[in-house]
Every structure is written in C-alpha cells, then in structure tokens.
Amino acid sequence: MRGLLVGRMQPFHRGHLQVIKSILEEVDELIICIGSAQLSHSIRDPFTAGERVMMLTKALSENGIPASRYYIIPVQDIECNALWVGHIKMLTPPFDRVYSGNPLVQRLFSEDGYEVTAPPLFYRDRYSGTEVRRRMLDDGDWRSLLPESVVEVIDEINGVERIKHLAKKEVSELGGIS
Amino acid sequence: MRGLLVGRMQPFHRGHLQVIKSILEEVDELIICIGSAQLSHSIRDPFTAGERVMMLTKALSENGIPASRYYIIPVQDIECNALWVGHIKMLTPPFDRVYSGNPLVQRLFSEDGYEVTAPPLFYRDRYSGTEVRRRMLDDGDWRSLLPESVVEVIDEINGVERIKHLAKKEVSELGGIS
Amino acid sequence: MRGLLVGRMQPFHRGHLQVIKSILEEVDELIICIGSAQLSHSIRDPFTAGERVMMLTKALSENGIPASRYYIIPVQDIECNALWVGHIKMLTPPFDRVYSGNPLVQRLFSEDGYEVTAPPLFYRDRYSGTEVRRRMLDDGDWRSLLPESVVEVIDEINGVERIKHLAKKEVSELGGIS
Amino acid sequence: MRGLLVGRMQPFHRGHLQVIKSILEEVDELIICIGSAQLSHSIRDPFTAGERVMMLTKALSENGIPASRYYIIPVQDIECNALWVGHIKMLTPPFDRVYSGNPLVQRLFSEDGYEVTAPPLFYRDRYSGTEVRRRMLDDGDWRSLLPESVVEVIDEINGVERIKHLAKKEVSELGGIS
Amino acid sequence: MRGLLVGRMQPFHRGHLQVIKSILEEVDELIICIGSAQLSHSIRDPFTAGERVMMLTKALSENGIPASRYYIIPVQDIECNALWVGHIKMLTPPFDRVYSGNPLVQRLFSEDGYEVTAPPLFYRDRYSGTEVRRRMLDDGDWRSLLPESVVEVIDEINGVERIKHLAKKEVSELGGIS
C-alpha cells in the first residue's frame, strides 16, 4: 500500500512530521510531494523547493524514519485543475490512497477514482506554516515549532534574514519586478 | 455576416440563450467562444470546457437553433492582452462583428479595427452565472435559471455535488495544491 | 455511444470525410478534435485551426451530416504525452470509444482504460494531407481530393498562394524568425 | 561600470527621468529594463512594452542623454522568483551594480552576489505611475508629470481614451475574456 | 561534499548503478536529477518520471546504498539553456561538484562557477539506454543489462509492451496527435 501526500512545507514543521509518522503506520511507503515547487522568495513561500527537499530529508532521517519508506518529489503548480492529477501521476510512482484535507485536492482525486482520506490533525492552530512565518517576522519563538535539523537548514540559508528583507516596505517604484 | 461572442458560461443559463437568439436575428452565423477553457473545479469556474461545450450544444439544439448557424470553440486565456485578439482569430473562422459588454474585450477588438457591439441584456441581475452558482451552494432554485438540457448535463456530471465539495472548509494545511 | 477522432486536417480531404461517415454508422455522436491547433503557416501545417474548423463545418454540412451528430474542437499540442489524454478530456464532452491509427494515441488512451479502434482506411495513398499539399506546390490537381466547400475555403483564404510563398528559398539570413 | 534598473514605466514620468539622470552620474552605462513587458491594456498596466520603449527613447533623447550611455530592454515577468536574476542576465549585457527600491529585487540580486543600491527618490508621492493614471482617469493634470515627448506618444496612441475605456463598468457577463 | 548528477535513465541500467556507486566513494551525498521529467511514451523516452523514480529507488535500495546518501529529483527540461543551472539549483539542495560527460552541461555549470568532472565510464557501449531499448524492441536480452528490481518495475508497468506498441507503423493519418 503506497500513500500520497502533498504540502507546500513552507517550512517543514513538527505538525507535518507527526502527520507523516501517523500515516506511515497505515501504509508501506509514502510519496511526499512538495507543492508549488516553482515558488520561493515571497513572504508566503519563502523557501525554494531544493531547500524544502533538504528540510524534509534531514528531519525524517533525524527522526529515524528509514528513507526506503518514502519518496520526496517537488511538484510545480499547473494552471489546469483538470490536469493536476495526471501531472502528479506523471512525476510519482503509482499510489493507492491520497491523504488530503484540501477540498479541491480531495475532489480532483476522487473524480479520478482514488480513495481519499483527510490526514490526522496535530494542534493545527499551533503547528502551521503561517504561524511559523509570523513568529519569524516578529522575532517570536519559531524554532520550537520545527524539528532541529530544519532549524539548522534555515540558519544555514539565512532563512529569517530573507523573509524579513522581503517584508520591508518598497522604497521606490523603480526597481520592482512588476 | 458572421458574429463573435465570448463567455465563460459557468454554467450556460437562460440569459445566455436569449442573447444568442437575439444576436442570431442580426447575423448569418455566430462563433461562440467558451472562455477560460483551461479553468475548472473552482467555485467561480466549476465546469470543464468539455462539459460547457456539451451544455451549449444540447441547449441550442433543444431550442431548435440549427447547428449550421453557429460554431462552439473553447478558448484558453493567455497572459498577454495584446495577443488575445490574434489568439481568438487563430482558433476561429473569420468574423465581421464582435458582441461584448466587457470594456477590455471591446477595447482590444476596436484597436484591431473590428466593429464591436454590446449584446442585448436579459434580466442581468436574475440570469447570471454568479446567481446560479450561489443558488447551487445554498440549495436554492438554480434549475429554473437554466435550459432543461443543461440541468440534465449538470445532474449527469454531479455538478452540484462538485461545487459544494469545493466550497467545504480546508481541514488541514497538508494535502493542498499550493 | 460517443466516439472521438483526432486529426490535423491539413487540409480536410475526401479521405477524412469517408472515415467520418463510416464512423457515424457506429456511434450516435462523434467528437472531431482538430490537432496541433497552435500550428499554421508552415508547409506541413499551412492552415490555422480556425480555417480548418470552417473547412470541416462546411464539408460536413454540404454532405448532409446533421451538425447535432458531431462536435468540432480545436486542441493544441502539449509537451507531456502523459497529460495528453487528460488535456483532451478537459476540452471535450465525455466519450466512450477512440478511433485512431496512430500508435502513440492508441497507447495513451488504452493505458487510460479506453476502447481504441483503428479507423477504416480509404485509398490512404491517394487521400492524404501530404499528397494534397504536394499537388498544391506542384500545380497538380489538388481540388479533386477535397470536398467542394473546402476548395472554396482554400480559395477564399489564398491557401495555395500561402503554401507556395512559404516554400520559397530564403533570400537572406536577415529577417528570419529564428 | 554598468548599472541595471528595472521599472514597469506605466507610463515613463519625470520622476523616472530624474532617477536615471542621477544614476548616470555614477555609472558609465545604464541598462534600463522595462518590466512586465507582457502586460498591457489594463488600468494598472495600460501601455505595451513597445509603446513604453518609445516613451523612454524619446524622453531620454529629448533630455540630451546620449543613447550610447543606455540600453532599453523589455523583460517579461516569469513565475519562478529563483530564476528571475538569470532571466535578466540572459537578456542584458553584463552589469556590475543594481539600482532597486524593491525588497524582492534587492534580495534576489544580493543572494546572487550583486551590489544593490536603492535609487534616489524624487517627490515619490507626486511622481508615480499610480498618480499619473489616476489623473488620466479623473481628467486631472497628468501632462505636467511627464516629459513632453512622452505626452506626444500617449496622445499619438490615444492612451487616455484607452485607459478610460478600460475603466468603464462591464455591461454584460457575456463577451468577457474570463 | 555534495555531488550532482543528471540523467534521463530511460531506463536505469547497470552502467548507471556503477557510476553512482563510484561517485559515492568521493562524496557524502549525491543529488540524482532525473532529466526530461516531462517526457514519456516515446521510443527514446518510454518511461514517465514517476516510473524512473521507482526504478532508481528500488535499485539503489536493493544494492545496499543507504537512502540517506542520495536525493532523487525529477527535473523537467526548459527552453532557455541560460536558465537551466538556476532551474536545477531551485529544485535541489545546495551542491559542490557536478558530474557530467555532456559538453553543454559541463559548459553551463562551469560558466556558473561550479567544479565539473566527467563521471567514470563502465562499458559505455554495452550499458546504454539506447542499447537496452534496442534489445527490448528486438526481443533481445535486455534484462541482463538492468538491476533485477528495475526488471520487476518494467514488467509491472508492461514497459516492453508499451515500447513495442509505440514502435508500430502508423496505420492512418487520422487519430494522430500532430
């Protein structure tokens, strides 16, 4: 039995870790898709797909989860919802069950004949990407929300400095990307 | 004289039908472009282009409009407004007059030398895609706003179930597309 | 029972017409996808999707085939073969059987669970797009290979002049698209 | 020493002109990238890249700035922030210093090892694209905010008529692009 | 020290395995990018990225290579060679050395300041994707060229049946993708 889970992981936190651990009690292997792989360097999506691959790999390894039990695959968003399931199937090994708490993902996979289950929840208000990024910007305690190895990765890439810089007010209309 | 009309038709309702009937009194043939053909499975754009092609074809046939008098062509959005008219011209037979109540479409076609006319309005507040979708979500009377054949198509593809599912609250940050 | 057929129709000739007539003896409705809708103005693909939509519509109408029995839908190529079936399904009403003599199309649809049948052949050597275009370039008798209405369309859009111009030798390295 | 500056220039106004003049006191040559080159015909981005190239070229020439001291290069937006610097480098001659008041642009270039400086400000509240477009819509005095040659270009392309037309209320759901 | 290697792996064979083993003697971790992740279902590129991810994962696991020592990341081709290195860097953890025998890849990474080394060769004439696919089409002994687990994957997905079907002669011009 192979499961599939999709998340932006911006960044990978303890809530994600608990969900993965609990799913791995039900399946032999879990495909973890890192969503919006094309996005980075924004307050909502500060980290590149490569940086998030590293966070996941180190956190799962640090927590003794054998790498043979999971695949980590970055997946870029595509414009056509109707093609999204095919896009995922193209980039991943075959899978049997989809874990998602998102209505759109649930709908797309169920219309394609897949079994879809909502993943278990772990203190959703405390452990969320939004909460982690908020604490980073406000010099709050973001570190306690993340596995240690992920904290190291974020320190290594100056992650907090990056998100604070992005949050600065635009000084001049000139020099903007759009 | 061949006319052109663009609409998302999410879904095709009685207002659309009346407008098409009245335009067909002025032109020999009408090209009906189904806009945003790449969008589906969202509360604003729940139905695929293929499903909307079927709604239109059955509704016009049911209302005795000879298929020889119209073309139904799905058209995907493109990013460059400056190329949109060329994009439409590439996918359609040549046409003489454009029917549009949308300022942007009016401007783009008129800058390309086309004659542009606002289509006649039929109880715009009652017959609108927004109103149909609102009634679907609130278990209101959406059926009376649509041609019968369109109701059949929506029932066949579980259209209301789809839009209600999409409107559910996201349970967990995990499993989201982005 | 609804069938699906994909062809570039560059241009629509008598062979295509015979195939469609014979398929319509087996199905209630036929979805005719005009492939490579994004291509035009090359010797292999001289006509735009819109021009080909017009050729098909007029030829089928001229041959007494009721428009209620078919859909004509332009479909652009996409890079990922693995997403092509989903791309077709997004743009078309649901269908039951696929008619294709192309190994790749056969494979993609059969891997997606569809019934696939090779379309009947009609003097394939005589009636082929390649043969029609060859005769156009060599001032041969291309007209006899096409339904009359298609000849009219091609004359209307100066189709032969276009393909001959495209076949001219490049005079200077400057002024080329790439 | 070659500098780089990116701006949407919707339209090119006296503030832009002052900034460019002051930067040219610090560098030998300045690469001026016209951002969002794919956008036009919207209230926020009314003018095409080509129209903006003409505004810049005429304004700089009118102000005696020798064309040998600058490059004007239209650059389309791309989805991946992580590739944006590479995208700019592909389309421009090599450069040494980046002038930007935008946090995202500053961050992307500094993470790629470039020296980044905020451009000098000139009455940012008075001279801004937003203010020019607002005055155009309200029949205010937009002309005084722009170099004369830019006023001529906007008159030549009926720029004010275009932005006013785009600002009209949508009459009917039909005929919209999306 | 983290290395990077890119290959289409169509399919993953014993030569690939040997190269990876020898590189892992020089680096702590190896990022294995599966190139042309968007291609599948052609004679040159028969398998999807997901199928190739599975081949690699099972073969490396079967050969006792701890999964903590490598990352497997599918990467789609992009049109701009000048952006390709940035595209790779976006999807992968940071890396120090690139292993490539391809002149273009060598050039792009060296122009971006990376150390580039040609990977060791293992009977390149015998172990090559081209040779494996040729034997599959000719009912030759393709199995001996692949790790056992990869043979299992190919049998599971009817890989040989797929490539033989794709190699059949096109029966009719109709039903082709382009």
Next chain:
Amino acid sequence: MRGLLVGRMQPFHRGHLQVIKSILEEVDELIICIGSAQLSHSIRDPFTAGERVMMLTKALSENGIPASRYYIIPVQDIECNALWVGHIKMLTPPFDRVYSGNPLVQRLFSEDGYEVTAPPLFYRDRYSGTEVRRRMLDDGDWRSLLPESVVEVIDEINGVERIKHLAKKEVSELGGIS
C-alpha cells in the same frame, strides 16, 4: 518612416552591418529585433540575447550610426506562427515597413497588411553566421568577418572557447540535459 528587421545575429557580422547601413538610407528609424532571444549555448546559437545586444550596440556606435536612429529589442520565439506578428508589435514601437528575406516572415507580415521588402544582400556566402561559427570551430579567420568591437565582445566572454567546448563529443550518457 520606421523600418523593422529581425535577425538571430549569431554573431553580428559585417554583412549585418552593411544591410543596416543601407536600410538606414531609406528609413528615419530602424527597429532591430534580436530573434530567438531565449536561445544560447548551442553550436547554432552560441550567444545570449544580452551578449548580442552588446555586440550590436558597440558595432553600430563604432561605425558612427547615431543611437537615436535605431532600437535594439530582444524577441523570444513563440510556438504559434499566427501570433508572431502580434508578439513583435507588442514589444516594439509602431513601424511601417518590414525588411525580411525569410518567406515565413514575409508571409506573416504581408497577411497582416504590412509592406515587406527583401533586405539588400552583401556577399551572402562570405558573410553569414554559419560561416563565422564554422571558422571559429576550425580555428579559421573569423575575426575578419566581424566589426572590431564585436571581436572584442566575443573575446571578453570567451565566445570561441564556449563554442568549441559545446562541439566536443559527449563522453557519457550521464550528465546530459535530456
């Protein structure tokens, strides 16, 4: 009177220079579009758009052509020939006459109502991008075919080293982009 000329300029040579000089005798201003702006790092297209912008700018300046008389605009290829003229018009100031020796470009602009003239030829066999690149690979006398300033640019960016590296034989199947 403003003219338009499109060329890949791989690289900009004395033939290009002569053609531009002769066209400038007939028009007030010339828009020079650098085609295939997205291509670089291949034997046929070795130089980026930015490098080619620099070659042109320096060569025209070196030859006393006032920069006020021309625009240099990089233009990426697009897939749809039918949209190519609109794509050019979006990125350039308005123009009156097109100079092209390429049948496809001639056809597309003439179908859009433009006056199209073949540019004058200057020893087309001697001065051609193909001949320059051939001499670069064979250590022939490529320098005499180019304006001096272009030779300097190519030396500055190690252009010959790049094209020679790209021409090397692929050592191993691994490490290839596709």
